[in-house]
Amino acid sequence: MEDLDHLIICRHCQTLQKKVTLKENEVAKCSECGEILYKNASMVFHKTLALSIAALILFILINIFPIMEVIIAGQKNELTILQMVSRLFNEGFIVVGSIVVVILFIAPLMLLLFFIIIGILSHFKVGKNIVRKLLILVVALRNWVMLDVFFISILVALVKLFGYAKIIFDVSFYALIFFVALDIFTLKNIKPIELWNYYFEVYENEKN
């Protein structure tokens, strides 16, 4: 069975190949399709822990402060994600409201909390089974976090509003920019296999 740990199947083209040991800053690429297989990912849980705490602070800011203030005909309306969802629910759009709240609020919050729990538990090398289950959830959840798409949507909505409304950007708008940057350049860049390799390294004491 130990031999299997020296093998890797490319998740893009399913080519079976041997793993190699990487030095700092080296990247392993697939011999068939050129997709990045894994990076030298020592301490990856510490990285995700730090990034998730930063992202969580931004996420709390995004949800406390309004993203923007819109003044139409002298009336001021503030935009926050949860207020937006509650309006949808009030109007009876339960399907749209629930999917939006899952994508923009529940999924990112759970993802960040799970990364933080994984980071803390793995540091003390406890809770092997919890970390294993959380990792499976984390990999599945990553498909459903769409705050980057939401950011573009805000820009599109702005164009529609510019004609008849005065718009003032608030704290959350800038927090959202940083959150999306953090998400795209870091959390989305970490491959599932890097997380699992490190899990294996921490809990089973086997170096690949």
Place this chain on the structure above:
Amino acid sequence: MKFTKMKKIDTEKLISCPYCEAVNIDEGKSIYCRRCKTKITNTQESNFHTAWAMVITAMIFYIIANIYPILIFDKFGHPNGNTIIGGVIALWEEGEYPIAVIIFTASVFIPLLKFILIIYILINYKKPQKGSKKIDQAKLYHFTELIGPWSMIDVFVVAILVGVVHVHSIQIKAGIGATAFVLMVFFTMLSTLSIDVRLLKESKDAA
């Protein structure tokens, strides 16, 4: 750094775990991953049918989403429905060309492209077309996965406008089209997720 390709002999029975990507030996119908202990189902037929069902459901919702208004402008008590295409045309006529293109791409073009790609991948799985390569299919699949979330733009725009425009004289409400559209995106994503990437390996072997 490049890898050396393994010899074919001992590789036939190896499969990767869809959850943690550990390499496992395929011993029979259902096995448990040796690393993450998740059950790896090897009954690829069921996944295949799920993917078909999801994509057909999504296509029905796509048609509904295009017939009914996605957004209702209520100016001084006169409700005015806006369909997806209607919204794109209105934006184009107002001279907002970039936004019209973004909305058209995200709401009309990307869903259609996804349907075509998913159906192509599913047909190819049963009857591999001549000259279709495993790598091309894998690339198509991951492209489909990548563009998926971007069709949500229109739904978010509707949600933002509904949340923000709320005064006596002008009101914006969501329409039935929005519900159908969000369900369309949801089912297309489920369809993409239920396609087992390992199926693509089969099409090559059968070809």
